[in-house]
Amino acid sequence: MADSPYAWWRRQGLRFRLTVVAATVLALALAVSASVLLTVLDRTLIDTVDDSTRAQAQTVRVQADSDTLTTPITTHDGTIVQVIDAAGRITHVTYGADRLVPLLAAHDRERALHEGSATFVDGRPYAIPGPLRVVVLRADRGQTVIAARPVGEIQTSLGTAARVLFVGTPLLIVLLAAASWLIIGRTLRPITALRRGAAEITHTARSRRLPVPESRDEVHWLATTLNGMLARLEEAEQRQRALVSDAAHELRSPLASIRLQLEVALGHPEGQDWPETAEGVLEDAMRLSRLAEDLLALARLDERGGVPARNEPVQLDEVVRQIAERHGEVRLTVCDPVLVRGDTLDLSRVLTNLVDNAVRHTSSKVEVALTADGVLTVTDDGPGIPEEDRERVFNRFTRLDSGRSRDEGGAGLGLAIVQETVRAHGGVVSLEDAGPGLRAVVRLPVAG
Structure with a gap:
């Protein structure tokens, strides 16, 4: 089954389609203009011709009214004139x-006088090649003036102009x-360069960029x-690779610890304190579990693209x-009613x-407050964080060398998730x- 013209048209290149559209519009414009x-x-x-013929007829009518006509009538532009009596x-x-046959019959003369406009007459019956443009005027004493000019040259000129066009x-x-075609090709050349540049970008040349044309278009x-x-x-790829690398590094320590404890226990089973070994393995397993939960939480956040899982009050x-009730060392100072969406x-x-x-690093107390705005x-009285590091700690797997470094299995993902x-x-x-x-300090938009 043959494709429809529209399907064929869609398969053509942009350069071809633009050229065809431009040529079609130009052809229509030139045809209408011609x-x-x-x-x-x-x-x-x-x-x-009508104005000239009418002016000549007017001159003859004035002469006829004043009875000063001569025979033959003289015209300066080759106008044919007949004067007919009552x-x-x-x-x-x-x-x-x-001198015998008028250019217009009596009823045609009356109609021309009534309409007041020039008319076409075939000049061949009067031995004049081509058509004539005839004007009729009424004179005194029932006389009628007929003036005519050949327009064959005009039609010939128009025909020549039409053939040229x-x-x-x-x-x-x-x-x-x-x-x-050439102009559109030059215009699309930067797009071709973009396509070739994109084709050259591979996994081994990720840092390459597409060529940018100088024109500000x-x-x-x-x-x-x-x-x-x-x-x-x-x-994003670098962050992903860094995340995988950091995650592998974090997983290596508890896995190595578990392996070491089990190898020691199995190598010397007679002198091993198995409950203590189980506690150590469980501690490392809990650390692995927390790390897996944090990584899963970050993966879900990345997957949603910065949108909460639900948007509910x-x-x-x-x-x-x-x-606050689940943490005995937390004191709730202010807790105003606040409605948010998420x-x-x-x-x-x-x-x-x-x-x-805060509980992990506090010295004595942790205070939590929620205001109506x-x-x-969440405030603690621990060692704090230097000002130059307060933005950096929100990066994934970031731990400081101070008192807020890794302890109790922390992997540096908590603040990143926050x-x-x-x-x-x-x-x-x-x-x-x-x-x-x-x-x-967390600032959330209040619903309503």
Whole structure:
């Protein structure tokens, strides 16, 4: 079954389609222009002949009214004139004009006088080649003046112009189509360069960028946008590779510890304290479990692309109270009613990570506060974090060398999960100096 013309058209290249469309529009424009030109030219030339013939007829009518006509009548532009009396006889004519047969019959003369416009007459019966343009005027004493001018030359000129346009217009269309083909090809050349540059970018040449044309046009901005996308993809790939590398490094330590404890226990079973060995293996297994849960949480956040799992009303003050009750060392100072939109489990994880982090590093107390404007703060009186490191600790697998380094199995993912989750809910998180200690501040948009 043959494809439809539309399907064939869609398969053609952009350069071909643009050229065909440009040539078609140009052909239509030239055809309309040629038609209008010939029509206007014909109308203008005929009007010029009518005005000249009418002026000559007016001159003869004045002479007829004053009875000063001469035989033959003299005209300066070759106009043919006949003067007919009331009885229908031809009394005066120009040189060479018919003296017996009027150019217009009586009823045609009356109609021309009534309409007041010039008319066409075939000149061949009067031995005049081509058509005539005839004007009729009424004179005194029942006389009628008929003036005529041959318009064969005008029609010949119009025919010549039409033939020139008929031959020249297709040639012009072909010429302009070829020019359009070349111009469109040069215009699309940067796109071809982009395609070739994209084909050369492989997994071994990830840092390459697409060529950016110098012209500040749409292709320039397209290349700039694509290069930005490549940079973001490269950054995401680097982050992914770093995440895999860091995750493998974190998994290696507890796995090595488990293996060592089991090898020692199996190598000396008679002197091994098996409950102690089981406790050590369980501790490392719990550490592996927490790491797997954190990695899974980050993977889900990345998969959702910065959007919470659910977008439902959450009474944040109830979440704060529940978590504060589970930690005996946490004191809830302020807990105003706050309604936000998002996922309850994700927001609970945010507060749990902040509280666990604060409890792990506090000296004596941890204070939690929630105000009506959606600001949640978790404050401890521990060693704090230097100001230059307060942004860096939100990176994945980041641990400082100070008192907030790894302890109790921490892998440096808690604050990263907090930041990604808060961003997904349209909020921001920051760390501030509590003098002494550290204050984590979470600002969430209040619903309604």
